[in-house]
Amino acid sequence: MNNKGTLFVITGPSGAGKGTVLKEVIQSLEGLYFSVSATTRQPRVKEVDGVHYHFMTHERFEELIANDRFLEYAQYNGNYYGTPLDPVEEHLEQGHDVILEIELQGALQVKKRLPKAVLVFIAPPSFEELERRLRGRGTETEEVIQNRLAIARQECAHMDEFRFIVVNDEVDAAADRLRAIMLSCRCLRENLDFTLN
């Protein structure tokens, strides 16, 4: 069997719980490949090249842009961030599912470029709950929290452009739903290499 892999693009506002939900899904579903982003920013302490990011120079990043080697990319605070195309394509061809956990603008870029990508929006149950979660961390200033909430509202306004919505009201239930989305895509006729003999 050589099934076709699916590209899953997972997006959602800060505080929606993408990371926690994804962590649970990885533990209950095999054959998932996590895309590692490339960036031109400096590695932080404990960050490992090729694991947390592919760290590279501005020159190298722009060379890859010129050669169309990014599935999506953007600039934040003077640094580039992007998804290298080649490893994604290689894993898909090998029949693996690929997960991109990226920002909204990147997700919409991927959707344009690869319409078959499956876009999933992880949503908080309400803005009130989102605010509670952001405050609950207790590590941010009021300004940072208000800024995150404003960005979250902008991001959530694009929810309808996603194929699937996973409301993260409760982590286990949300992980169950995200896992179901991934598992079901493997059962799509067009993805399943199955002949009855």
Place this chain on the structure above:
Amino acid sequence: MNNKGTLFVITGPSGAGKGTVLKEVIQSLEGLYFSVSATTRQPRVKEVDGVHYHFMTHERFEELIANDRFLEYAQYNGNYYGTPLDPVEEHLEQGHDVILEIELQGALQVKKRLPKAVLVFIAPPSFEELERRLRGRGTETEEVIQNRLAIARQECAHMDEFRFIVVNDEVDAAADRLRAIMLSCRCLRENLDFTLN
């Protein structure tokens, strides 16, 4: 919330294990409504009207056909069998998912009539395994078995007309896949009545 229900049409050859797989799925997913077929054949011992079938006269059945009250119907051995449309529509409108476990020809009729229906084919891993399962019951004559195998081959030739394929190699895994298909449809943007406030 008033989510939209999905109509799932489950088909597969005799011996593929539809019943066993569905039984497991019902135990792990709430909000599923099983459509009860109508028939003009006589009830067997222990069959309860409205539970196993809606038993009705030829005249009544043909009146319902004339009034377009069947989602699909067919004749076998001089008796009618069909899926009453009204309860299906009512449950879908209430946001329930509806399951039809029906024969191939009925499934293809439903697909024509309701293109949004989600067709799932439960397939045996191989014809060899299917034969083994049919023989394993030990209750059928060779003629019956050969007849079932011939019908199974005809049915499986239509597998590509189904959106999803669930290969029943192992009941738990197959039930997990079918449940995933059902749960994922609830997360489709168009089915989920969710507004972030």
